[in-house]
Amino acid sequence: xxxxxxxxxxxxxxxxxxxxxxxxxxxxxxxxxxxxxxxxxxxxxxxxxxxxxxxxxxxxxxxxxxxxxxxxxxxxxxxxxxxxxxxxxxxxxxxxxxxxxxxxxxxxxxxxxxxxxxxxxxxxxxxxxxxxxxxxxxxxxxxxxxxxxxxxxxxxxxxxxxxxxxxxxxxxxxxxxxxxxxxxxxxxxxxxxxxxxxxxxxxxxxxxxxxxxxxxxxxxxxxxxxxxxxxxxxxxxxxxxxxxxxxxxxxxxxxxxxxxxxxxxxxxxxxxxxxxxxxxxxxxxxxxxxxxxxxxxxxxxxxxxxxxxxxxxxxxxxxxxxxxxxxxxxxxxxxxxxxxxxxxxxxxxxxxxxxxxxxxxxxxxxxxxxxxxxxxxxxxxxxxxxxxxxxxxxxxxxxxxxxxxxxx
Amino acid sequence: xxxxxxxxxxxxxxxxxxxxxxxxxxxxxxxxxxxxxxxxxxxxxxxxxxxxxxxxxxxxxxxxxxxxxxxxxxxxxxxxxxxxxxxxxxxxxxxxxxxxxxxxxxxxxxxxxxxxxxxxxxxxxxxxxxxxxxxxxxxxxxxxxxxxxxxxxxxxxxxxxxxxxxxxxxxxxxxxxxxxxxxxxxxxxxxxxxxxxxxxxxxxxxxxxxxxxxxxxxxxxxxxxxx
Numbered sequence: 255x256x257x258x259x260x261x262x263x264x265x266x267x268x269x270x271x272x273x274x275x276x277x278x279x280x281x282x283x284x285x286x287x288x289x290x291x292x293x294x295x296x297x298x299x300x301x302x303x304x305x306x307x308x309x310x311x312x313x314x315x316x317x318x319x320x321x322x323x324x325x326x327x328x329x330x331x332x333x334x335x336x337x338x339x340x341x342x343x344x345x346x347x348x349x350x351x352x353x354x355x356x357x358x359x360x361x362x363x364x365x366x367x368x369x370x371x372x373x374x375x376x377x378x379x380x381x382x383x384x385x386x387x388x389x390x391x392x393x394x395x396x397x398x399x400x401x402x403x404x405x406x407x408x409x410x411x412x413x414x415x416x417x418x419x420x421x422x423x424x425x426x427x428x429x430x431x432x433x434x435x436x437x438x439x440x441x442x443x444x445x446x447x448x449x450x451x452x453x454x455x456x457x458x459x460x461x462x463x464x465x466x467x468x469x470x471x472x473x474x475x476x477x478x479x480x481x482x483x484x485x486x487x488x489x490x491x492x493x494x495x496x497x498x499x500x501x502x503x504x505x506x507x508x509x510x511x512x513x514x515x516x517x518x519x520x521x522x523x524x525x526x527x528x529x530x531x532x533x534x535x536x537x538x539x540x541x542x543x544x545x546x547x548x549x550x551x552x553x554x555x556x557x558x559x560x561x562x563x564x565x566x567x568x569x570x571x572x573x574x575x576x577x578x579x580x581x582x583x584x585x586x587x588x589x590x591x592x593x594x595x596x597x598x599x600x601x602x603x604x605x606x607x608x609x610x611x612x613x614x615x616x617x618x619x620x621x622x623x624x625x626x627x628x629x630x631x632x633x634x635x636x637x638x639x640x641x642x643x644x645x646x647x648x649x650x651x652x653x654x655x656x657x658x659x660x661x662x
Numbered sequence: 663x664x665x666x667x668x669x670x671x672x673x674x675x676x677x678x679x680x681x682x683x684x685x686x687x688x689x690x691x692x693x694x695x696x697x698x699x700x701x702x703x704x705x706x707x708x709x710x711x712x713x714x715x716x717x718x719x720x721x722x723x724x725x726x727x728x729x730x731x732x733x734x735x736x737x738x739x740x741x742x743x744x745x746x747x748x749x750x751x752x753x754x755x756x757x758x759x760x761x762x763x764x765x766x767x768x769x770x771x772x773x774x775x776x777x778x779x780x781x782x783x784x785x786x787x788x789x790x791x792x793x794x795x796x797x798x799x800x801x802x803x804x805x806x807x808x809x810x811x812x813x814x815x816x817x818x819x820x821x822x823x824x825x826x827x828x829x830x831x832x833x834x835x836x837x838x839x840x841x842x843x844x845x846x847x848x849x850x851x852x853x854x855x856x857x858x859x860x861x862x863x864x865x866x867x868x869x870x871x872x873x874x875x876x877x878x879x880x881x882x883x884x885x886x887x888x889x
Binding site: 255259262263550551554556559560561653658 | 716719739830
């Protein structure tokens, strides 16, 4: 019955309640939307880091990461790959030659990270093939040798286009420097300009022949999982199987992205906490007015036998209902806006260069998990409870004998 | 049977600065079934006396014994519980919960007492019929006249089956017709159900109906007449 009284009390002064409910609704909507923007931005960065750059897990020769020399390879890459693929959490895996190289054209030169890949297998691990526009070539042609896929950023730097020649200088296993010419067959573009500028792809067999690497060996095994959340679990399993090799998750490979992922949850809630903190003062003010207006009524309730706990409960529930009504409306509005922009995206192309330089896409698709809504509900309820403490204390301090004779 | 026994009751406000003897050594006894009015001019101490009998205010000294308990010794929380179980209140202005219907207002006190729903429902009907408002069970207070609201307040006070009902100036805001109706209802309940009513009032119409009139002045009982 006290629940019902509290709920009905909200609507005694509709205008006042609607004003504070609207303030809460807009505040929560802004909080949810800004969290969804941040989440969408970071999610896309993490997804791109995994799908285009590092995959979920990488395996290397334990000395390779200290000094990326071509002779620190994984001996029996093919058999390891077979074992890896048997893990039920693994979606796909590929072996790579990965060495530093010098890319030269008649006009310019640049140091690059060269990936020797098996295109048909690599397609299932990284999505670089999807980042090549139709007019900018293909992700390798079937039979031709010495093809190279580079980024538009590097193409611009080296002043090359499709079908241009690039001479790659690499160190073979015996330490000698070898040159070989490659023809540009595809130009890709991701949202990470630093990655784009540094990365080139050639066929595994072509570069293996050039550096005299046996075809069963590789510098890197990249593993894509069915679920990102399983990265740590699968990495632990693989570490126990391949004790002499270095097994790393994407968070370890790209610590800056890993840190973003670790801090994401915390950062998503900061804005909401600040909004609710500010709204809390508005709620306290409203509830103080409520208590002061109802001194006589509260006095009467205490006189007829409503104990302090019940008076407290009534004020607290009224505050929570007021907050929660605004919070739920705000979340519904926020969810609607997130749903809309989640489909259309928010185009921040005018900041594209800056965003791409730090690895972020210029179109943001806001998204937020259901758990965020649940946690927001909990935070709104907590705000209501905390905001009710002072007004409830005021109510509890009333002397019923004086309160029932008060004229307001 | 004694319902209330008051012994040498004192209430002094501002004891340490300028002491005001609001109640100054009152001894009174109320028996079951009394229909008594405490009267006196403003500032005479009648409301203070009523508040102390109702446990809303603590005496400085003396005893108020209700149901074998000296209520002065009860803690604040026990006093609230005691009031809920033993004392019915009707206040000067209507003091109903505006968001509840007449029926719900009557039910509320029984809800606080933890009475089962079936019992509550039956008693709501019985109480509202007793005050002549059986057909207004679903009306909100703002749809009732002042007199009707006071009758609901009486029904609410009765619903908890108290040992007596304290009514603080219950007719102060009512017109003559409503006052007459309210007094008739309370008198009928007093005669037929033997319910004890104690009023604090200025109203001559209440004094006329009361079978006992206690006059208080300067915190002392100066007359105690029984009709």
